[in-house]
Amino acid sequence: MGGAMLEGWIQNGVAGPAGVVIDPGVGDRMAGLVREAGLLLNPEVGKVPAPRVIVLAVKPQMMDKVLADAVRMAGPGTLILSVAAGKTVAGFEAAFGASQPIIRAMPNTPAAIGRGMTVCYPNAAVSGDDRALATMLLRAVGEVAWVEDEGLMDAVTAVSGSGPAYVFHLVEAMTRGGIDAGLPEELAVKLARATVAGAGELMRRSGEDAGELRRNVTSPNGTTAAALDVLMGDHQGDPDAGPMAKLLSEAIAAATRRSRELAG
Ligand SMILES: NC(=O)C1=CN([C@@H]2O[C@H](COP(=O)(O)OP(=O)(O)OC[C@H]3O[C@@H](n4cnc5c(N)ncnc54)[C@H](OP(=O)(O)O)[C@@H]3O)[C@@H](O)[C@H]2O)C=CC1
Numbered sequence: 001m002g003g004a005m006l007e008g009w010i011q012n013g014v015a016g017p018a019g020v021v022i023d024p025g026v027g028d029r030m031a032g033l034v035r036e037a038g039l040l041l042n043p044e045v046g047k048v049p050a051p052r053v054i055v056l057a058v059k060p061q062m063m064d065k066v067l068a069d070a071v072r073m074a075g076p077g078t079l080i081l082s083v084a085a086g087k088t089v090a091g092f093e094a095a096f097g098a099s100q101p102i103i104r105a106m107p108n109t110p111a112a113i114g115r116g117m118t119v120c121y122p123n124a125a126v127s128g129d130d131r132a133l134a135t136m137l138l139r140a141v142g143e144v145a146w147v148e149d150e151g152l153m154d155a156v157t158a159v160s161g162s163g164p165a166y167v168f169h170l171v172e173a174m175t176r177g178g179i180d181a182g183l184p185e186e187l188a189v190k191l192a193r194a195t196v197a198g199a200g201e202l203m204r205r206s207g208e209d210a211g212e213l214r215r216n217v218t219s220p221n222g223t224t225a226a227a228l229d230v231l232m233g234d235h236q237g238d239p240d241a242g243p244m245a246k247l248l249s250e251a252i253a254a255a256t257r258r259s260r261e262l263a264g
């Protein structure tokens, strides 16, 4: 995820020569992008002057290992911006102290192309300037929303953080369905990808309600209605109640529970 955001920042010129990237296992492609943008890659932690912001983007299970270095690197005014699923502000305050400005954020991978969705929760030490800085960084890679209740972050993670995976799985499932209905695999993949991408773009550009867009496709007693009878059961008038909605609700509940567990 850190790589996706960094790519977005490099493309937008937000990450400049004052930036430092720490990733001991950095791949060749990312190392090339980082060097091209003039950022410093893997310097000795003790030699880095206290930065204005530290973005923590390691796996939740790795967080405790990197926190000692981050604490050493941070100055009193350094904003800590974590994107780790589950990791709570209280956990970061235990490491940095409660006077450190800390934002728990949840982005998603479309940030790599400037189309991310990030939700932020600030601790009490976050100033207006810190908020503006975080908003600037995250707006450079997509949309930003703020919540004042940290309890919402687990469900946020389950909907928009993990959400791109559900959409990619929809492509996989539609591909399988196309193959089962007799399409050659290559054509099934092409149709599923183009349909999901095109439908998403139509929804974004039109700004119309998803239900209205669905109804626009559904001719009375036609092919879409036959498919929606399977996905929505008898609930075409109640999109919350059909089999697909129930399955996704269960999936999102599972992801929400896992986010809570990852707090550690
Ligand atoms: N993937 C997603 O869609 C999203 C992920 N997140 C959060 O982002 C975080 C990263 O997840 P994800 O991107 O999936 O995982 P990745 O494993 O892809 O990214 C973690 C990165 O941290 C690097 N790393 C490992 N050890 C260190 C270290 N000691 N110092 C610095 N960097 C290190 C890893 O390198 P190496 O690969 O060599 O180990 C890797 O590049 C998680 O906390 C996750 O919850 C949040 C929103 C969405």
Ligand SMILES: O=C(O)[C@@H]1CCC=N1
Residues within 6 Å of the ligand: 085, 157, 161, 162
């Ligand atoms: O799967 C995960 O745990 C991370 C958080 C949200 C998306 N990926």
